[in-house]
Amino acid sequence: MFGIGMPELIVILVIVLIIFGAGKLPQIGEGIGKGIRNFRKATKDQEEIDVTPKKSEEVSEKK
Numbered sequence: 001m002f003g004i005g006m007p008e009l010i011v012i013l014v015i016v017l018i019i020f021g022a023g024k025l026p027q028i029g030e031g032i033g034k035g036i037r038n039f040r041k042a043t044k045d046q047e048e049i050d051v052t053p054k055k056s057e058e059v060s061e062k063k
Contacts, residue, residue, distance in 0.1 A: 004012075020028060 016028075017025065
């Protein structure tokens with residue numbers, strides 16, 4: 001995996017934990033997961049990519 005072993009991954013995770021804190025890790029993971037999901041969807045569906053923001057439903061859910 002790009003020449004990164006287990007010790008390097010642990011060091012990276014500890015640094016991320018120190019920088020962002022334990023409370024932000026689920027939000028960061030969710031954002032990364034959504035990004036990967038959208039990327040996969042975009043590579044499969046090359047016909048059209050919808051970049052318009054959603055209606056107020058998403059905005060009210062985040063508050």
